[in-house]
Amino acid sequence: MSILYDERVDGVLPKVDKSALLAELREQLPDMDVLHTQEDLKPYECDGLSAYTTTPMLVVLPERIEQVERLLKLCYQRNVPVVARGAGTGLSGGALPLEQGILLVMARFKHIIEVNPEGRYARVQPGVRNLAISQAAAPYDLYYAPDPSSQIACSIGGNVAENAGGVHCLKYGLTVHNLLKVEILTVEGERMTLGSDALDSPGFDLLALFTGSEGMLGIITEVTVKLLPKPQVAKVLLASFDSVEKAGRAVGEIIAAGIIPGGLEMMDNLAIRAAEDFIHAGYPVDAEAILLCELDGVEADVHDECDRVKVVLIQAGATEVRLARDEAERVKFWAGRKNAFPAVGRLSPDYYCMDGTIPRRELPGVLKGISDLSEEFGLRVANVFHAGDGNMHPLILFDANQPGELDRAETLGGKILELCVKVGGSITGEHGVGREKINQMCSQFNSDELILFHAVKAAFDPSGLLNPGKNIPTLHRCAEFGSMHVHHGKLPFPELERF
Amino acid sequence: MSILYDERVDGVLPKVDKSALLAELREQLPDMDVLHTQEDLKPYECDGLSAYTTTPMLVVLPERIEQVERLLKLCYQRNVPVVARGAGTGLSGGALPLEQGILLVMARFKHIIEVNPEGRYARVQPGVRNLAISQAAAPYDLYYAPDPSSQIACSIGGNVAENAGGVHCLKYGLTVHNLLKVEILTVEGERMTLGSDALDSPGFDLLALFTGSEGMLGIITEVTVKLLPKPQVAKVLLASFDSVEKAGRAVGEIIAAGIIPGGLEMMDNLAIRAAEDFIHAGYPVDAEAILLCELDGVEADVHDECDRVKVVLIQAGATEVRLARDEAERVKFWAGRKNAFPAVGRLSPDYYCMDGTIPRRELPGVLKGISDLSEEFGLRVANVFHAGDGNMHPLILFDANQPGELDRAETLGGKILELCVKVGGSITGEHGVGREKINQMCSQFNSDELILFHAVKAAFDPSGLLNPGKNIPTLHRCAEFGSMHVHHGKLPFPELERF
Numbered sequence: 001m002s003i004l005y006d007e008r009v010d011g012v013l014p015k016v017d018k019s020a021l022l023a024e025l026r027e028q029l030p031d032m033d034v035l036h037t038q039e040d041l042k043p044y045e046c047d048g049l050s051a052y053t054t055t056p057m058l059v060v061l062p063e064r065i066e067q068v069e070r071l072l073k074l075c076y077q078r079n080v081p082v083v084a085r086g087a088g089t090g091l092s093g094g095a096l097p098l099e100q101g102i103l104l105v106m107a108r109f110k111h112i113i114e115v116n117p118e119g120r121y122a123r124v125q126p127g128v129r130n131l132a133i134s135q136a137a138a139p140y141d142l143y144y145a146p147d148p149s150s151q152i153a154c155s156i157g158g159n160v161a162e163n164a165g166g167v168h169c170l171k172y173g174l175t176v177h178n179l180l181k182v183e184i185l186t187v188e189g190e191r192m193t194l195g196s197d198a199l200d201s202p203g204f205d206l207l208a209l210f211t212g213s214e215g216m217l218g219i220i221t222e223v224t225v226k227l228l229p230k231p232q233v234a235k236v237l238l239a240s241f242d243s244v245e246k247a248g249r250a251v252g253e254i255i256a257a258g259i260i261p262g263g264l265e266m267m268d269n270l271a272i273r274a275a276e277d278f279i280h281a282g283y284p285v286d287a288e289a290i291l292l293c294e295l296d297g298v299e300a301d302v303h304d305e306c307d308r309v310k311v312v313l314i315q316a317g318a319t320e321v322r323l324a325r326d327e328a329e330r331v332k333f334w335a336g337r338k339n340a341f342p343a344v345g346r347l348s349p350d351y352y353c354m355d356g357t358i359p360r361r362e363l364p365g366v367l368k369g370i371s372d373l374s375e376e377f378g379l380r381v382a383n384v385f386h387a388g389d390g391n392m393h394p395l396i397l398f399d400a401n402q403p404g405e406l407d408r409a410e411t412l413g414g415k416i417l418e419l420c421v422k423v424g425g426s427i428t429g430e431h432g433v434g435r436e437k438i439n440q441m442c443s444q445f446n447s448d449e450l451i452l453f454h455a456v457k458a459a460f461d462p463s464g465l466l467n468p469g470k471n472i473p474t475l476h477r478c479a480e481f482g483s484m485h486v487h488h489g490k491l492p493f494p495e496l497e498r499f
Numbered sequence: 500m501s502i503l504y505d506e507r508v509d510g511v512l513p514k515v516d517k518s519a520l521l522a523e524l525r526e527q528l529p530d531m532d533v534l535h536t537q538e539d540l541k542p543y544e545c546d547g548l549s550a551y552t553t554t555p556m557l558v559v560l561p562e563r564i565e566q567v568e569r570l571l572k573l574c575y576q577r578n579v580p581v582v583a584r585g586a587g588t589g590l591s592g593g594a595l596p597l598e599q600g601i602l603l604v605m606a607r608f609k610h611i612i613e614v615n616p617e618g619r620y621a622r623v624q625p626g627v628r629n630l631a632i633s634q635a636a637a638p639y640d641l642y643y644a645p646d647p648s649s650q651i652a653c654s655i656g657g658n659v660a661e662n663a664g665g666v667h668c669l670k671y672g673l674t675v676h677n678l679l680k681v682e683i684l685t686v687e688g689e690r691m692t693l694g695s696d697a698l699d700s701p702g703f704d705l706l707a708l709f710t711g712s713e714g715m716l717g718i719i720t721e722v723t724v725k726l727l728p729k730p731q732v733a734k735v736l737l738a739s740f741d742s743v744e745k746a747g748r749a750v751g752e753i754i755a756a757g758i759i760p761g762g763l764e765m766m767d768n769l770a771i772r773a774a775e776d777f778i779h780a781g782y783p784v785d786a787e788a789i790l791l792c793e794l795d796g797v798e799a800d801v802h803d804e805c806d807r808v809k810v811v812l813i814q815a816g817a818t819e820v821r822l823a824r825d826e827a828e829r830v831k832f833w834a835g836r837k838n839a840f841p842a843v844g845r846l847s848p849d850y851y852c853m854d855g856t857i858p859r860r861e862l863p864g865v866l867k868g869i870s871d872l873s874e875e876f877g878l879r880v881a882n883v884f885h886a887g888d889g890n891m892h893p894l895i896l897f898d899a900n901q902p903g904e905l906d907r908a909e910t911l912g913g914k915i916l917e918l919c920v921k922v923g924g925s926i927t928g929e930h931g932v933g934r935e936k937i938n939q940m941c942s943q944f945n946s947d948e949l950i951l952f953h954a955v956k957a958a959f960d961p962s963g964l965l966n967p968g969k970n971i972p973t974l975h976r977c978a979e980f981g982s983m984h985v986h987h988g989k990l991p992f993p994e995l996e997r998f
Binding site: 213 | 619948
């Protein structure tokens, strides 16, 4: 393996001849849509993370798996990199295209193949929207649990590629915990099944390895997800606190009391005020922080848990605890939370949404640390996040038109992620690494770990053609980023020559 | 990679000089126990699967991680294979030693480092017994959910290596679903952390990949497991059926009704009679099959679910449904199930315990198929198994002293596993592949898939020194086993030259 994928992006590989490739695609796959004009390519230059844009060389829109198969075989023969894309809602630039590569859009694979209530699974094509699965399962009182905020638009293939999370992941797990089987095409265009319809699959757990691999190990052609029974009832408690640290501590104490809420979300004063101004959810605008704690299950169980959570919240110093009195108020409480990002967006010309995860016990300290950093950098930070699973989303407010503010916001964001890593957390919770966090991976992992990642990548894709330049940084990149220890101008790692 | 690990077992590698290695170990690790006499080695010649035995070259019993680290570095330098072993309760020969290798016994690492109720995890050394974790967590009303039958003896390191299951896995998942983090030593003796204390870890999911990898990717030195709150109450229903197929169908219907029992076990008439004779559990000896369905959670919830399950069972054709009237009867119902294997052992001089997994919906058909095979081979088969997750344990009764019976039992066992694979299941549920099922892996996976497994193995252990000859068969072996399609004496796979 002499040339590595990250280097492709930096232009080490000989250029691909666009018109020759286009001609070959038209000849070999005459019935597959191929976009090639600047005008047609423009809409595909970024995903949900608009900070990074690249015009793809070509965009292909297959409608049948056989087309994807032939396309991959052709690209493999011609040494052309391939970036797969679902609905394009990703927030870390995982589907950012390449100037010298093909953008493979899987959005037309929208067929729900089977919903099986007895086996409690659904078998779907990768372009099926997350919410559409739950809608198809609803007649059987089943649903698909992972619920990213973008669930109305994002597709299951992208969810698998990014191991997507959501409000309910605390109780019901991430995408990886809700999968049975994935059909893929390898970089060589060979069909392969990862996982099985049965409980467990022998050999190495390639399904879990593949989940969250950001399009680097293969192309998803079919997904079998687990379905769960819909909870009979859901109730939500709103607790007010006079400090964010106290609210942070209360989170750990609810969990320590043996309760797993369906959702456990936190908002600080800046976010509360913004959401209240926007949505009129009935939030206490004087509170320094609120917790929204949803309990779901059967009626009696939920009733019992509500009582227990109330006691914990009051002992943890909540100044007020309110149970949403009816379904309308419950929906309103959640509407405030779900619209908190656009609400905060009204406070400032720009904001930068971070995504980091920390162990729950570290919440009070990290919230204090973020507040100190906010003061130090002179930028407001709003906190709205999945507190129960320690997945933070600090929103850094800034004005890109003020000279230096964007830089300051980015530096502050980096510091917050470093703080997460320092306390045993990670640089991403549910948004993935993609292109955005590739440098931060150098802080998260040491060179042995990165080498192992590259070796695993090479086991699936030795040619490095699948989504090069994302997710796993080269050691060269880390050395340049400065996170690795370079002594006296010399790299200490002989492995750098390999990767 | 010229020499592959399976070939080492067949003696391709130059022999290790035992006395030179022993002398070096004593010099470099003077305070580590090393066993080398035939008498001392004897107890280590097999694990829980006594059908396969090999005398290890040397057995080492380290007490500190530093010793394991130095041992691995030495073995790596000297090209000596290493097989790790925990409590030795494994049922597929995963810890079967090598004549030309070191058996690394991790049983002395018995320290529970931390039980953290707020973070709801326990951090333990690999030799800690499964049940000891729950005992240490009990003061906080927490427990560790996966409960293999051997939980009183088996250790958590082995549980991770085999991705162990148990009665409660239907509701609470396998080992892989209950882990946060594993500390390992690589084949080169380097420390590495897989997973994190936080919800999710960026990069590829190496923790899940490692779980169930049967000691082939690294040596476990520390495990952080998730703890769950203990259910307030548990009740068990006993349902009788006049056919195994009806009982099999009822299993799928309970799940389809949106209920996830804490345990859902099935026994057929042969097993019922054996258990009743032995334990006097109060089972209906005339029933063709029974289901034991345990519901756990808070009082009201469990009460409600019991009512719903009763309705489903009666609709599915149960001739009788009994709720254990008190805790004593509940324990008795389970005692019958838990002692069913030794009870069946009283019926016949020998029995062969199979372990296969199938999709739940296939239960009625596969049970019928097993019954037909039993008749065809003239051998009785008792069925006692985790019905809820489709994990079957057919017990084939035979007499090894009758000429040909052992062979017939093994052939019948192979046919049952083939049936499992045919309906979309797998050749193992919770016992692993180890040495026992290595040939069956050739039926389960095609050559592309096996090549990928080998490439993943090589990413962690290019030298192939860790537990060679287990879990993943070489393509050579599969060709010899005859499960791969060999046409006109020629192997169709050019990759065979590589693996």
